Amino acid sequence: MTRAAAILVLLAGLALPRMAAAIPISSSDLWDLSQGGAVDATTGALYYSAGYRSDVRNMFGGAYGTVEAGNTLFKDYISPGFGGGSVPAGYVHSVEWHTPGAITLRSFSLHAYNEGMDRRAFDRFTLLASAVAGGPWTTVYDTGAGFAYGPGGLDLSVNVSAIDAQYFRAEFTQAPWSSASAVGPRIQELDGYDTFIAGEPLPPDPVPEPASLALLGIGLAGLGLARRYARTRRGARPNKI
Numbered sequence: 001m002t003r004a005a006a007i008l009v010l011l012a013g014l015a016l017p018r019m020a021a022a023i024p025i026s027s028s029d030l031w032d033l034s035q036g037g038a039v040d041a042t043t044g045a046l047y048y049s050a051g052y053r054s055d056v057r058n059m060f061g062g063a064y065g066t067v068e069a070g071n072t073l074f075k076d077y078i079s080p081g082f083g084g085g086s087v088p089a090g091y092v093h094s095v096e097w098h099t100p101g102a103i104t105l106r107s108f109s110l111h112a113y114n115e116g117m118d119r120r121a122f123d124r125f126t127l128l129a130s131a132v133a134g135g136p137w138t139t140v141y142d143t144g145a146g147f148a149y150g151p152g153g154l155d156l157s158v159n160v161s162a163i164d165a166q167y168f169r170a171e172f173t174q175a176p177w178s179s180a181s182a183v184g185p186r187i188q189e190l191d192g193y194d195t196f197i198a199g200e201p202l203p204p205d206p207v208p209e210p211a212s213l214a215l216l217g218i219g220l221a222g223l224g225l226a227r228r229y230a231r232t233r234r235g236a237r238p239n240k241i
């Protein structure tokens with residue numbers, strides 16, 4: 001093997017973990033329409049007319065609408081009858097959906113694509129979950145403000161702390177745009193799983209419940225008293241409280 005060939009093999013080997021971490025769009029994940037997933041509410045997909053419209057169900061495996069069937073384009077235009085103009089930067093597009101029964105969510109994969117100039121981009125993504133319809137919502141994942149990707153595709157695969165839920169909500173905050181047209185984010189797919197994604201970092205340990213913290217506090221207080229008692233028994237002066 002020549003040195004150049006050896007370097008190529010080495011580089012290919014180095015690239016493998018990254019390639020393995022990006023998982024493909026799924027048509028059999030727990031949120032997919034094919035598995036009984038259903039959309040409950042949304043701020044709206046692109047809709048200029050009956051002949052030029054997108055559909056929010058497409059991010060869950062649907063193929064509806066007349067524009068990019070298979071992708072969801074969130075609205076970038078409000079017809080004059082509803083106020084007119086494009087949605088402003090900072091506008092929060094949202095969708096809520098549910099599964100046929102409760103699931104234990106452990107990971108998700110978000111696939112999106114913008115066209116550059118932040119057209120069809122979002123700059124914050126938040127995923128929320130609830131055991132009951134309409135919340136109260138627990139934040140499962142949040143990119144935080146100022147999230148950037150592209151121009152081009154985004155494949156965001158994340159392991160989350162396991163959470164039992166049946167109802168879900170995703171929020172996509174409208175990114176500022178350089179072009180007055182085509183501003184609504186393009187979401188190709190949002191997949192959910194009850195397994196961890198191999199190759200992605202595991203989530204941190206769950207935060208203890210308040211009740212557990214209270215018990216922990218009682219335990220620590222008891223430990224402090226025991227130590228003070230032990231020092232007193234040895235003749236040392238107890239700490240002032």
Ligand SMILES: [Ca+2]
Pocket residue numbers: 025026027028029031032033059060061189190191
């Ligand atoms: Ca899917």
